[in-house]
Amino acid sequence: MRHCINCCIHLLPNDLHRQCFRYNHNHNNQKCPVCKGENRIPLYTDSKQMKLLAVLEVRTDHSESWNGFFCLKKGKLCSLIFGLIIMTLVMASYVLTGAKRGLLLIPSPFHYGAFTSNPSLMDNESLSDMKDHYQPSKINISYVKDYPSIKLIIDTITSKIEFVTRQRPDLEELKKQEPHMFSVIPNKFLPNSKNPCWYEEYRGNTTTDPYTTNSYALYSKRFRTIFDYLRKVFWNHLYHYKDKHYRLRCLPHFYIIGQPKCGTTDLYDRLRLHPDVRFSAIKEPHWWTRKRFGIIRLRDGFHDRYPVEDYLDLFDLAAHQIQGVLQSEAAKERSRMNNIIIGEASASTMWDNNAWIFFYDNSSEGEPPFLIQDFIHAFQPNAKLIIMLRDPVERLYSDYLYFASANKSAEDFHEKVAESLQLFENCMLDYSLRACVYNNTLNNAMPVRLQVGLYVVYLLDWLTVFDKDQILVLRLEDHASNVKYTMHMVFQFLDLGPLSEKQEALITKSPASNTRRPEDRSLGPMLPTTKAILRDFYRPFNTKLAQVLFDDAFLWKRT
Numbered sequence: 001m002r003h004c005i006n007c008c009i010h011l012l013p014n015d016l017h018r019q020c021f022r023y024n025h026n027h028n029n030q031k032c033p034v035c036k037g038e039n040r041i042p043l044y045t046d047s048k049q050m051k052l053l054a055v056l057e058v059r060t061d062h063s064e065s066w067n068g069f070f071c072l073k074k075g076k077l078c079s080l081i082f083g084l085i086i087m088t089l090v091m092a093s094y095v096l097t098g099a100k101r102g103l104l105l106i107p108s109p110f111h112y113g114a115f116t117s118n119p120s121l122m123d124n125e126s127l128s129d130m131k132d133h134y135q136p137s138k139i140n141i142s143y144v145k146d147y148p149s150i151k152l153i154i155d156t157i158t159s160k161i162e163f164v165t166r167q168r169p170d171l172e173e174l175k176k177q178e179p180h181m182f183s184v185i186p187n188k189f190l191p192n193s194k195n196p197c198w199y200e201e202y203r204g205n206t207t208t209d210p211y212t213t214n215s216y217a218l219y220s221k222r223f224r225t226i227f228d229y230l231r232k233v234f235w236n237h238l239y240h241y242k243d244k245h246y247r248l249r250c251l252p253h254f255y256i257i258g259q260p261k262c263g264t265t266d267l268y269d270r271l272r273l274h275p276d277v278r279f280s281a282i283k284e285p286h287w288w289t290r291k292r293f294g295i296i297r298l299r300d301g302f303h304d305r306y307p308v309e310d311y312l313d314l315f316d317l318a319a320h321q322i323q324g325v326l327q328s329e330a331a332k333e334r335s336r337m338n339n340i341i342i343g344e345a346s347a348s349t350m351w352d353n354n355a356w357i358f359f360y361d362n363s364s365e366g367e368p369p370f371l372i373q374d375f376i377h378a379f380q381p382n383a384k385l386i387i388m389l390r391d392p393v394e395r396l397y398s399d400y401l402y403f404a405s406a407n408k409s410a411e412d413f414h415e416k417v418a419e420s421l422q423l424f425e426n427c428m429l430d431y432s433l434r435a436c437v438y439n440n441t442l443n444n445a446m447p448v449r450l451q452v453g454l455y456v457v458y459l460l461d462w463l464t465v466f467d468k469d470q471i472l473v474l475r476l477e478d479h480a481s482n483v484k485y486t487m488h489m490v491f492q493f494l495d496l497g498p499l500s501e502k503q504e505a506l507i508t509k510s511p512a513s514n515t516r517r518p519e520d521r522s523l524g525p526m527l528p529t530t531k532a533i534l535r536d537f538y539r540p541f542n543t544k545l546a547q548v549l550f551d552d553a554f555l556w557k558r559t
Contacts, residue, residue, distance in 0.1 A: 147529050150418055153425045154536045160428040161540055163456070168464050169370055174378050177360060177370060181292075181308045185251070185379050193322060194495075195342045196380055197250040202238060204245075210234055214313050215306040216282065219296060226281045230316055237320040239327070248323040250315045252280070253341040254384040254494055255376070257462075258350030259452055261398040262390045263476040266513040268345040270487060273507045276339045276496055278318035287311040288372045289348040293355040302358075318342045339497060350387060351451070351458045354440040366435035377465040384494060385466060390476035391556040392453030392542070393534040397526045400448050408523055414530040416447035421537065424450055433457060453538055456545035463548075473549055477556075484508040 175182045189196040204210060209231060211217050217227040239246040256264050256271075265283075272279050285291065291306040322340055349372060356368040376383060389395075400413050423446050427436040436442055437457050443449070462471065472493045479486040487508055491499075499507070525531075546554040 147532060150421060150533050151536060153421050154533065157421070157425050157428050157537065158540050161433055163460060163544060164432065164434070166367070166371075166434065166461055166464055169374055171378055174370065174374055178375065181375070182378075184308050184312075187379075192326075193250075194340070195250045195253045195318075195322070197248055197319065197322060199239060199246040200249045202245045202247045206235060210247075211313060214310045215291070215304065216285070216310055216314065219303070223282060226317075227313075230281075230313075233320065234316075237316075237323050239323065247316075248319040248326070249312050250319045250322065250342055251312070251380060252315070252344040252383070254343050254386060255349055256343065256345040256347070256386045256388070258347050258387055258458070259389060259395065259455065260347040261395050261402060262347075262388045263479055264345060264347045264388050267386070267388055267474075267479070267490070268343075269513040270483070270507050270510065271343065271490060273503075273510070274491070274496060274499070275503065277341060277343060277494075278315075278321065279343050279345065280314040281317055282314055284346040284348070285311060285314055285344065286346045286348050286352075287314075288376065289346065289352040290355065293359060295355055315342055341494060341496070350462070353438045354443055356438065357440050366431050366439065368438050371438075371461055373462050373465045383466070383470065385462065385471045386490065386493070387455075387459070387471065387473045388476055388479065389455055389473065389554070392455065392538045393531060393556070395453055396448055396450065396534060399452065401523065410524060410527045410530070413448070414527050417450075417530055417533060420446035420448050420450045421533070434461075450537070454541050456541050456548060459545065459548060473554075475553060478553075480512070 186198050189198050202210070211227045211231060214227065216223050237247070239248070256268060258264065268279070268283060271277055287306060287310075290296070292308070292311070294302040294305040296303055318340070325340070353368055353371050356370065360368065360370050396417075397413060400416070401408060404412075423442060424436060427439060427442050431439070434457065437451050437454055443451055459471075459473070472490065474486055474489065484504075542555050546552050
């Protein structure tokens, strides 16, 4: 059968021939049965397959070729459209996820900018909105690595530094803020104990679980074993008097209050080996700074507030031992009881007052009206406080290596330092030093925690409520070089009795705790430029700290 090219192609859209075409070059006298041979080029069809593109190339009528083109390209076109849809969905997912986690590659407006000029706007602020007060600034300093440019920012910060003594709130104001806490903790304690302990009536029965509502047990699987043990021994340690049951409640005698990445874990591990020292069931309860406000992790928002009873439960193991001595009739045991002291070691206690803005009325200057130490002193005016510090420059780098999750490098650290300095400068232009140090919005916006190394700001505020002889300040550098000497200082400060040589060797010769991870060591030191920048930033604060403590070692000139 013969057909001309035009006729065959005309038939293609409606009837794709299973027979393909073979072009006949001897076509001068042949006629197509369809078009009657009117100036058309005929071709033969048979069972042999022929390339269709050859037909399309021969054809001269371009207007009719599009039907065939779309027919041929239909599969590829569908694949292209489907690919574009998938790409759009992936990009949308990336943008939404990145915006939620702060991972977008585009600049974020709260990374570079200033505070709102109205502090009252921050009242009742939710955690999801805590960075909305920042506005884009004209200069993105994050990628400027030259020392002179950043030095100008540091000079501006230094010119704004003023160490102003805060006004201490009175007791009645504190009671209005935390009435439940004051209803649970009495103002008088047992006279024959170093620790602030008292008896509290227990109204439950033998089938009642005293820890069923404890938030520490509910929210953390790590602590459930501890509370399972406490449940088993709870009734054995109650005091029975006139058909009533009483439990001994205790607060710590001393606190290791800071700072993070300054050796507090190592100090805790060594101190708890002392036979007369007991700690809370959890090393770092963070109750005073976070849990009593319902903060578990800031990124997770607020949970139910942990009541003070949950915090007191953490000292039940120590209270049981003290209770056993109280019930003993032996005078020697009673004397032994006087030597047992309880400690708590949350490294956030000294500096973390970020939650105040959400719970206490804001002041006109943007400074917190109440601090953690105000409440601790209200209940325990005789508490003892231990602070371990290190060179703030090295502390910040260690903090970065420990908490950063990915892409850690000396260059990345440098950029985060530069960005944080600009944010801190923006705050200092409008607010006081104390307002910036305790500002939740700023502290959560800075990529690295610059404010934690401003030791003297926190120390001066603690000294407004506690006497200087109630606070022992140590340096990690001294502790690392002479553990025995620093531990003797701690023992003397806490009035702990002498130890045998074996006990002392166990405490002082054990390996250091919580040292830098091998993968972090492989990253090497920070850039020399970064170190010079941070030295300049922390210098005025270190100078003031050395003056307050009368010790030039806190200048950290040799580190």
